Amino acid sequence: MSVQSSSVTPREMPAWRFVTDRWLPPVILSVITLLAWEAVVRIFAISPFIVPAPSAVAEALAANWGTLLQASIVTAEEILLGFVVSVVAGVALALLIVRFDWLGRALYPLVVLFQNVPKVALAPIFILWFGYGLAPKIILILVIAFFPVTLSMLAGMESVDRSLVSLMNSVGASRSQILLRIRVPHSLPNLMAGMKIAATLSVIGAIVGEFAGASDGLGYAIQFASTQLDTPLVFAALLLVSVLGIVFYYAAELLERLVVPWAPKFSGR
Amino acid sequence: MALAAARARNDVPTLQAVASVAAASDLISARGVSVTMGSGRHRQVILDNIDLSVPEGSFVSLIGPSGCGKSTLLKVLAGLVEPSTGRVSVAGHAPADAARRRMIGLVFQDANLLPWKNAVDNASMLLSIADPTLSKAALRERGQAMLDLVGLGDAAHKMPNELSGGMRQRVSIARSLALDPAVLLMDEPFGALDAITRDTMGQSLLEIWERTGKTIVLVTHSIDEAVHLSKQVHVLGIKPGRIIETLDVPLPYPREVSIVEHPDFIRLHNGLRALLRDSHRPGQPS
């Protein structure tokens, strides 16, 4: 993993070089960390209640696999639904703000103001209003995750070059035509960046929602295990939450590649 | 009709802009055009009492220091800025009407292509808005024909990020030509290109002009470009923006790049240099 090798692009690299240069270093570091962690816990005889050894976490994972898988599916469903609702609402809000001046002037300051409300603190209220099921989690994710979607899409729609708008005006394009044919496609790279942030926030929203009140899901599993002082199980659930987070993030990134292959970051060279 | 006029353009009498009355052969005429922006203490006279005549089929350049109002004048001619006083007509219409009738093609310094569309779809993009009745196939065909005209026929399926700056600007010219406008209004179209590409683009623009007979109004800050390409150069002064001099360029067409060695070219070039030095001195608003 020399410094010079990083200047070689993956396309020009043979496959094995790609593996050894990009994948091997983090894998080696992770293995070393896990081994050191295991060794420290064993040598100093640290109680698994304080810090469980990786092997203890693995055992907990294996022993509770069925329950944890079931909890993962519940949480994944919340994340996915919450994410989709946030993106739809965020995009709709951005379109309304751009399309209708007066509505934009009325809404925009309120949206920014609302952004400063610590929304995690709203979780108990949503539980109170909507019960222990799916709804309060979706709503919590919505209020946490719509904002980066709206903001990034607005930034994209407003960064259209003014002379391009002049050009459209000169042939008599309507406001809606300029919006649909120029502003919206132009905003897609920004929107995709906002969606990646929303994907991460959706995971946080789902877990916080489950902390506040749930009868299933990984957040519930973490809380339940910690009341049982079963720290290895807490870590096992945490591991699965992280896996979900990574999966959603890379799904959003894949979507980005599919939707905006023309965006500057992919057109490399 | 524009074509016939273009063939005869060498017979069009040379006009002294300041004194001329709108002649029948003028495609564009501006009379007493002023533009002021802001109000109160911030009131600013951007263009002062501009008289401009552009004969049909002609190639006219506007040159002047930065901030003198060249872009604003071009926008007035395009119907994008409403003058505070004065009258403008483009082929007998108010500029905004002329634009709606697809008589005005615009080219800016930035090609402003849509990065998600290939060259041929970019070339037909404005036409698709201007004439929603056209089929996809008809738009493609027209876009391809225009790319052929600007020398990019082979690059129809390239995406903008695969094109050089000069090629992108060619697509932008094709996009305006697709409207079959009576006049091309160009605002420093080659301003962002390197010197060599600039020369080639200028030469291509002359060829396009000869072949299509379009009337062209070119804003530039390059003296070489103005003398090389145009029949007539209007020099604008600053504060307020006004036409301080109009020069005819009596060099015959077709003009090659080597025209820069012609004694008349050098004489005109030097004359323009002197005028441009004067143009930085603020004048008195009339």
Ligand SMILES: Nc1ncnc2c1ncn2[C@@H]1O[C@H](COP(=O)(O)OP(=O)(O)O)[C@@H](O)[C@H]1O
């Ligand atoms: N929309 C506007 N509002 C206020 N001032 C403007 C506007 N557009 C241009 N100006 C001013 O008008 C002057 C001429 O601008 P412009 O036409 O762009 O000049 P040029 O193209 O010759 O460089 C400048 O001083 C500029 O600051």
Ligand SMILES: [Mg+2]
């Ligand atoms: Mg300008």
